[in-house]
Amino acid sequence: MWKTITLVKLAYPVLAGAVLIGPVGSAGASELEVVVSSKPAHALVAGVMRGIATPAVLVDGTASPHTYAMKPSDAQAVNAATVFFRISESLEPFTGKLVKSLPKSVRVVSLAEAPGLRLLARRSGGTFESHAGKGHDQGHGAKGDRDPHVWLDPGNAKAMVAEIVRVLTAVAPADADKLKANGGDVSASIDALDARLAEDLKPLAGRPFIVLHDAIQYLEQRYRLAAAGSITVSPDVQPSAKRLAELRRKVRSLGAVCVFSEPHVDQRVVNAVIEATPARTGVLDPEGTALRPGPEAYEALMTGLARGLAGCLGGLS
DSSP, X not given: OEEEEOOOOTTSOOOTTOEEEEETTOTTSSSOOEEEEEHHHHHHHHHHXXXXXXXXXXXXXXXXXXXXXXXXXXXXXXXXXXXXXXXXXXXXXXXXXXXXXXXXXXXXXXXXXXXXXXOOBOOOBTTBOOOTTOGGGGGOSSSTTBOOOGGGSHHHHHHHHHHHHHHHHXXXXXXXXXXXXXXXXXXXXXXXXXXXXXXXXXXXXXXXXEESSSOOHHHHHHHTOEEEEXXXXXXXXXXXXXXXXXXXXXHHHHTOOEEEEOTTSOHHHHHHHHTTSSOEEEEOOTTOTTSOOSTTHHHHHHHHHHHHHHHHHOOOO
16 A cells, blocks of 8 residues: 655654655665655656665656746755656756755766667747747757657656666665666566557557647657647746637648647636637646656556547547
């Protein structure tokens, strides 16, 4: 049974702001003290650490890593850590100042820089909202103009798992065998998930749709899906009236089947896009904001995306 617990280690201050999700009794079984920025990375780290220790996650609940405002207790938690995993500063801007202030004892790992990742360029222009001059979104990529939502390609998720194992075995050699075995189990489960998703999403290939913001490109490329455009660069930035009119024309001209929103976003924006078009609306959660953190969250996130796509585009019961 999983529940929220708070990790206390006598050698460090209480991690007052960290949320720890794991099996009761596993905390304190290892010298590893690990904090992870947000849920997609946390799911992979928690899987590798299963039965050894329970990593903390900073961006919990319905918060988005794009707009998260860090609390003082978050800094306290990371300062006490052995390793701090994040996706990237551009995906999680709140981590920028944080990592610059950390003691040398904390190892910072940006998983968007893991060896073996397949990185895609951000799409911009045409029916995809331009990133130029959009405030903090200008740097919204893993490196330069790279799309930072790397975990949505299962091949990338496996590369991230390999990097997590490499880092954790280096800092906790006594747990190396267990960490490597867990990493193999997580990678095997990702392979099985990938095969299921490929089969489930095959009927959706070529059916055009529009997304709120361009966050699922890696999923599209992996499974040959057909996003026709995005409404806005960031879900917290409202599209202009001119942009809405352009998107309505595009929905009609492409015969877009669906326009997808995201959790906790004003549905009126999407309703405005589909006005006077035959398109339907759906909801996608690429960052897992609606999920409970833990080792199972990655599979839940990817399965939820597949179901969300199929529910609106058609193809799965």
